[in-house]
Amino acid sequence: MGYKLVEKKEIAPKIFDLIFEAPEIAQHAKAGQFVIVRVDEKGERIPLTIAQKFDRQIRLVVQVVGKSTEKLSKLSVGSEVEDIAGPLGNPSEIDEFGNVLVIGGGVGIAAILPIVKALYEAGNYTNVIIGARSKDFLILMDDISKYSHNLIVTTDDGSFGMKGLVTDAFRSLIKEGKEIKIAWAVGPVVMMENCSKVASEFGIPIWTSLNPVMIDGTGMCGGCRVEVNGVIKFACADGPEFDGRYVNWEDLKKRLVQYKEYEMKAKKFNNRG
Numbered sequence: 001m002g003y004k005l006v007e008k009k010e011i012a013p014k015i016f017d018l019i020f021e022a023p024e025i026a027q028h029a030k031a032g033q034f035v036i037v038r039v040d041e042k043g044e045r046i047p048l049t050i051a052q053k054f055d056r057q058i059r060l061v062v063q064v065v066g067k068s069t070e071k072l073s074k075l076s077v078g079s080e081v082e083d084i085a086g087p088l089g090n091p092s093e094i095d096e097f098g099n100v101l102v103i104g105g106g107v108g109i110a111a112i113l114p115i116v117k118a119l120y121e122a123g124n125y126t127n128v129i130i131g132a133r134s135k136d137f138l139i140l141m142d143d144i145s146k147y148s149h150n151l152i153v154t155t156d157d158g159s160f161g162m163k164g165l166v167t168d169a170f171r172s173l174i175k176e177g178k179e180i181k182i183a184w185a186v187g188p189v190v191m192m193e194n195c196s197k198v199a200s201e202f203g204i205p206i207w208t209s210l211n212p213v214m215i216d217g218t219g220m221c222g223g224c225r226v227e228v229n230g231v232i233k234f235a236c237a238d239g240p241e242f243d244g245r246y247v248n249w250e251d252l253k254k255r256l257v258q259y260k261e262y263e264m265k266a267k268k269f270n271n272r273g
Ligand SMILES: Cc1cc2nc3c(=O)[nH]c(=O)nc-3n(C[C@H](O)[C@H](O)[C@H](O)COP(=O)(O)OP(=O)(O)OC[C@H]3O[C@@H](n4cnc5c(N)ncnc54)[C@H](O)[C@@H]3O)c2cc1C
Pocket: 034, 044, 045, 046, 047, 048, 049, 050, 061, 062, 063, 064, 065, 066, 067, 068, 069, 070, 107, 110, 111, 210, 211, 212, 213, 214, 215, 240, 256, 257, 259, 260, 263, 264, 267
């Protein structure tokens, strides 16, 4: 059975907001979980976080970075993808903690939306920091602000909100005397690594959603190996969220660049074909 694309919008340069008809997934999805999309029979598998669920539909926000995400972004409304598997991964561990902090960077802002919503609905005071390169890349701000008690926006170039990085805003919050019980950070690897360093400094547990290359998404292929606290884990089956204070970030960064050359070739070939 195919999955129909019912809405599509480019919400920032090369970032697409996609709504798919997927009733089974919508029924079971929880904050922090993801799906694996295959555009066509021969297509690569694309893991994408479920940004929102509706009665019969799911919302995915995809940034075009290579061959498969480009193919996905070019689909027209009304057409179908071959497969969407999920929901996959463990849901975020939501509880009533009190004062919480959720940080989203770049396309990671979409991934924190369900986490912020779930924490808000569980009765927490939600401090939220979202950051992007510039104003044009700030996405889903209205959706996020609905569930944020205290929303701080940063841009690298100062074109909107506070000029600086999300970690600067994180430090400012702590300086103000906010006692954060637990934090989440989702975004580029270097952002999650640096947020984890700040959290470590202040003894705050911090969930980071790891994004190693995934193949089957079921814990069988070993493709998404990550090292946490000296132990090998599979991000798809044991995660995707792990306490960033204990993640071996160097190893994750090395694994992510391993495939670069092959992917560049695939993209060039795709653009010719
Ligand atoms: C659990 C999880 C959730 C994710 N959620 C989102 C999301 O909500 N929105 C979004 O835009 N992106 C998300 N990503 C990243 C997204 O899956 C990759 O950008 C995409 O697969 C790239 O495919 P490509 O062929 O376009 O690019 P390629 O040229 O093949 O690769 C570009 C880069 O994307 C990454 N990548 C490639 N293939 C995979 C793969 N199979 N699994 C994971 N990473 C890969 C690598 O870092 C690679 O260097 C998520 C990744 C994971 C693991």
